[in-house]
Amino acid sequence: MSAKDIDFNNLGFNYIKTDYRFRSNYKDGQWDAGELTSDNTVTISEGSPALHYGQQCFEGLKAYRCKDGSINLFRPDRNAVRMQQSCQRLLMPEVPTDVFVEACRAVVKANEAYIPPYGTGGSLYLRPYLIGVGDNIGVSPASEYIFSIFCMPVGPYFAGGLTPTNFVVSSYDRAAPNGTGAAKVGGNYAASFIAGKEAHERKFSDAIYLDPATHTYIEEVGAANFFGITANDEFVTPLSPSILPSITKYSLLYLAEHRLGLKATERKVAIADLAEFKEAGACGTAAVISPIGGIQHGDDFHVFYSETEVGPITKRLYDELVGIQYGDVEAPADWIVKVN
Numbered sequence: 210m211s212a213k214d215i216d217f218n219n220l221g222f223n224y225i226k227t228d229y230r231f232r233s234n235y236k237d238g239q240w241d242a243g244e245l246t247s248d249n250t251v252t253i254s255e256g257s258p259a260l261h262y263g264q265q266c267f268e269g270l271k272a273y274r275c276k277d278g279s280i281n282l283f284r285p286d287r288n289a290v291r292m293q294q295s296c297q298r299l300l301m302p303e304v305p306t307d308v309f310v311e312a313c314r315a316v317v318k319a320n321e322a323y324i325p326p327y328g329t330g331g332s333l334y335l336r337p338y339l340i341g342v343g344d345n346i347g348v349s350p351a352s353e354y355i356f357s358i359f360c361m362p363v364g365p366y367f368a369g370g371l372t373p374t375n376f377v378v379s380s381y382d383r384a385a386p387n388g389t390g391a392a393k394v395g396g397n398y399a400a401s402f403i404a405g406k407e408a409h410e411r412k413f414s415d416a417i418y419l420d421p422a423t424h425t426y427i428e429e430v431g432a433a434n435f436f437g438i439t440a441n442d443e444f445v446t447p448l449s450p451s452i453l454p455s456i457t458k459y460s461l462l463y464l465a466e467h468r469l470g471l472k473a474t475e476r477k478v479a480i481a482d483l484a485e486f487k488e489a490g491a492c493g494t495a496a497v498i499s500p501i502g503g504i505q506h507g508d509d510f511h512v513f514y515s516e517t518e519v520g521p522i523t524k525r526l527y528d529e530l531v532g533i534q535y536g537d538v539e540a541p542a543d544w545i546v547k548v549n
């Protein structure tokens with residue numbers, strides 16, 4: 210779709226073909242320089258390990274149009290480091306942080322016409338991914354890889370303002386105790402589709418996953434991290450090696466402490482102790498924060514602040530972070546990379 214035909218006030222989260230994507234190939238032990246291409250298709254061998262054995266990982270981050278016309282990328286270096294960690298776990302070659310960040314900037318610049326205007330609440334979503342390709346059908350890591358970043362304009366997750374929704378605890382696990390839960394890999398998502406489907410069939414927003422070893426502690430809320438605000442104003446988010454380390458979560462931990470003056474803690478959160486929280490939410494790049502109205506666990510339904518209204522601390526955290534992303538609120542050092 211041509212950028213001039215896009216209705217920036219009515220965007221969802223759908224694939225839209227933009228003009229350019231970055232692509233780089235790894236062969237004979239090294240990455241090439243990479244380049245921007247207008248081809249949005251990827252041609253790979255049918256023997257590629259990405260297709261059969263899930264040897265692939267991805268990232269998600271956003272670029273924002275500011276009031277003054279400049280463009281902000283939010284913490285792309287954190288995505289670079291997390292992709293390197295995913296690559297280590299799946300025996301794939303890492304992309305250096307500076308290459309990753311410069312490729313993000315190049316993709317945003319080349320597709321500048323697709324960035325939703327300031328004030329629409331939209332942003333340009335970047336999807337970096339890295340896949341193992343080549344002719345080796347044998348069960349072993351690929352010898353060749355493709356690293357690419359494409360982008361698409363997306364709308365605000367909550368068009369009418371932050372609205373709480375309800376979630377249900379799933380009996381499925383999304384990751385094993387020493388598995389790939391902390392790596393942003395497609396296999397975790399494929400394994401969680403069924404839990405999401407069952408949650409949707411029961412009219413819940415998504416599934417909540419408990420720790421895979423004991424099913425006692427909260428791990429993730431759909432494909433987002435959990436946080437709660439205790440009665441004495443402590444920001445708490447679960448700690449576990451099988452949780453995906455959300456950049457939004459670490460940003461909120463920092464802002465809760467340094468901007469809102471709350472105690473901010475990463476620790477285990479027992480599903481049996483939901484009553485300790487007066488507010489709760491899910492956090493991730495897509496929605497930033499999704500307030501949690503209530504959680505269904507077996508026959509118990511626990512409501513936090515309200516099923517219809519966002520709690521005041523959740524709202525303040527959201528406003529602070531979104532303000533930083535759009536350049537309206539001063540950012541902590543090195544959180545924003547300017548594109549232009």
Ligand SMILES: *Cc1c(COP(=O)(O)O)cnc(C)c1O
Nearest residue numbers: 432433434453455456457493494
């Ligand atoms: C990407 C992701 C998140 C959110 O991470 P952000 O860096 O905040 O976008 C949370 N959980 C899972 C499983 C994810 O894949």
